[in-house]
Amino acid sequence: MKALAITGLTKTYKGGVEALKGIDLCVEEGDFYALLGPNGAGKSTTIGIISSLVNKTQGKVEVFGFDLDTQLMQAKQQIGLVPQEFNFNQFETVLQVVVNQAGYYGVPRQEALKRAEKYLTQLELWHKRNEKSRELSGGMKRRLMIARALMHRPKLLILDEPTAGVDIELRRSMWDFLQQLNQDGVTIILTTHYLEEAEMLCRNIGIINHGVIIQDTSMKDLLSKLNVETFILDLVANDQNYQLQGFEFRIIDEHTLEVDVQRGCVLNGLFEQLTQQGIEVLSMRNKANRLEELFIGLVEQSR
Amino acid sequence: MSSLYYIALKSLVTKEINRFTRIWLQTLVPPAITMSLYFVIFGNLIGSRIGQMSGFSYMEFIVPGLIMMSVITNSYSNVASSFFSSKFQHNVEELLVAPVPTWIIIAGYVGGGVARGLIVGTIVTCLSLFFVDLQIFNLAVLIVSVLLTSILFSLGGLINAVLAKTFDDISIIPNFVLTPLTYLGGVFYSLTLLPDFWQTVSKVNPIVYMINTFRYGFLGVTDIPLIYSFSMIIGFVVLLYSLAHWMISRGIGLRT
Numbered sequence: 001m002k003a004l005a006i007t008g009l010t011k012t013y014k015g016g017v018e019a020l021k022g023i024d025l026c027v028e029e030g031d032f033y034a035l036l037g038p039n040g041a042g043k044s045t046t047i048g049i050i051s052s053l054v055n056k057t058q059g060k061v062e063v064f065g066f067d068l069d070t071q072l073m074q075a076k077q078q079i080g081l082v083p084q085e086f087n088f089n090q091f092e093t094v095l096q097v098v099v100n101q102a103g104y105y106g107v108p109r110q111e112a113l114k115r116a117e118k119y120l121t122q123l124e125l126w127h128k129r130n131e132k133s134r135e136l137s138g139g140m141k142r143r144l145m146i147a148r149a150l151m152h153r154p155k156l157l158i159l160d161e162p163t164a165g166v167d168i169e170l171r172r173s174m175w176d177f178l179q180q181l182n183q184d185g186v187t188i189i190l191t192t193h194y195l196e197e198a199e200m201l202c203r204n205i206g207i208i209n210h211g212v213i214i215q216d217t218s219m220k221d222l223l224s225k226l227n228v229e230t231f232i233l234d235l236v237a238n239d240q241n242y243q244l245q246g247f248e249f250r251i252i253d254e255h256t257l258e259v260d261v262q263r264g265c266v267l268n269g270l271f272e273q274l275t276q277q278g279i280e281v282l283s284m285r286n287k288a289n290r291l292e293e294l295f296i297g298l299v300e301q302s303r
Numbered sequence: 304m305s306s307l308y309y310i311a312l313k314s315l316v317t318k319e320i321n322r323f324t325r326i327w328l329q330t331l332v333p334p335a336i337t338m339s340l341y342f343v344i345f346g347n348l349i350g351s352r353i354g355q356m357s358g359f360s361y362m363e364f365i366v367p368g369l370i371m372m373s374v375i376t377n378s379y380s381n382v383a384s385s386f387f388s389s390k391f392q393h394n395v396e397e398l399l400v401a402p403v404p405t406w407i408i409i410a411g412y413v414g415g416g417v418a419r420g421l422i423v424g425t426i427v428t429c430l431s432l433f434f435v436d437l438q439i440f441n442l443a444v445l446i447v448s449v450l451l452t453s454i455l456f457s458l459g460g461l462i463n464a465v466l467a468k469t470f471d472d473i474s475i476i477p478n479f480v481l482t483p484l485t486y487l488g489g490v491f492y493s494l495t496l497l498p499d500f501w502q503t504v505s506k507v508n509p510i511v512y513m514i515n516t517f518r519y520g521f522l523g524v525t526d527i528p529l530i531y532s533f534s535m536i537i538g539f540v541v542l543l544y545s546l547a548h549w550m551i552s553r554g555i556g557l558r559t
Contacts (some may be wrong), residue, residue: 013559014559019474048559051400052399052400052558053396053399053400053558053559054558054559055554055558072402073402073404076400076401076402077402079400081400083393083396085393087392087393087394087397087398088394089389089392089394090392091322091325092318096318096321099314100314100318100397101397101401102314102399103310103311103313103314103315103317104311104314104315104398104401104402104403105307105401105402106306106307106308106311106402107310108309108310109310142397148397179514217520
């Protein structure tokens, strides 16, 4: 079953700005889908239309088979939204924020309180339940938005940059939480500027630029398109002038070497040559995230 | 589905009531103080020199109008400020993404406005008992008129908030439209005191009908036939509800 099916979606704002130019998009049930694109590409407009916060100009959107034009209430019931900006009432307590939201979806108060305890505990906010939401830290506010979106047990969870401004430790715990949710059957659509996040979490990916989908494929297929990877090698100090046959490389300083490696090329040869020349390698890492390299390339091409 | 809507409506009304009771010092106390001053100055000090109006002491005559005035301003400002704050902070999006039909959104906010209007009206009525021995002539007329008026002005506040883009926009209507209409709506005088021309002009003012029906509920006197007044109030309620429903359904001021 398709969790989300978008056909010929267009959006032209009042000033004449064409934010979406007839996009088609399909997300299968159970998927963890990344919707990526540079700022102003049309990601938030797409999410806004799916979640009824933006009026579409043309096109069709179906959520779990429910048409947004004719079965809006049923479609809304399937969706949980975590928007980019904090949009809860800052003067309400954490518990009020989540319980009120559950009420709007018809969840009785007693049941809402049970769910609130479950999700706030999972997201480490239960001890803050009676505090005003404006008093929470940025990371806690992000988690509160996730807890709020889950209160009616949506089948499709849309996360618009959920980890923006969150420290790495917290981000990783949120990744674990989202992966668990996805394993429990929740379809997730994620937009993010942290491409390692998309690479780590998502199975499929759509890239949007200038209101057009320029890539809609599986993460595996997309990453397989990467022809060259650049590695940074940290070396024991070495000021000798060395050569590497079969590799393009740049000596950055006496401690650092950058090497471009073609896809399918075996790395053993690189290390053999370095060992023969008495160069010791302390560590090695990708210069950029693989998805980031592809993303930049694709966006450049679409200009 | 009806149970879903009932829970959604209850959640929204409860949230609205919690909002204005949480800030009771800003919402419930000021009208009580203002109306007490009206009772002392206009009722006691000046009123004692005016004599009778429509067969009642001046204080007895103005009390229903003052109660109604507090109901009107509080119902209006509650919904206007609450809905606009929700828009401003973007938490109205909580409602827009949820499967809540437009009529529930309207009913929820209007419910909050009516609740505040009635609580403030009750407080002012209780305060008036220190100044005048209030009699009730027709309880049914009293209840229906205060309820309809409160609904009407809550709807007005909602429309104002939907259209407002800044906080200034939600104070323009109360300051430049509502207050003059209320003062010219017969709170402090009987329409029969006006020349014929101004009596006719006054009948364009919807607040005249509300104050007259409410005063009838207390005193049993009115400048305008009840059936005519109720028809006008109900007509305005239907008109404003339809307008609010159309605007929110279309997403005017709410969706891009």
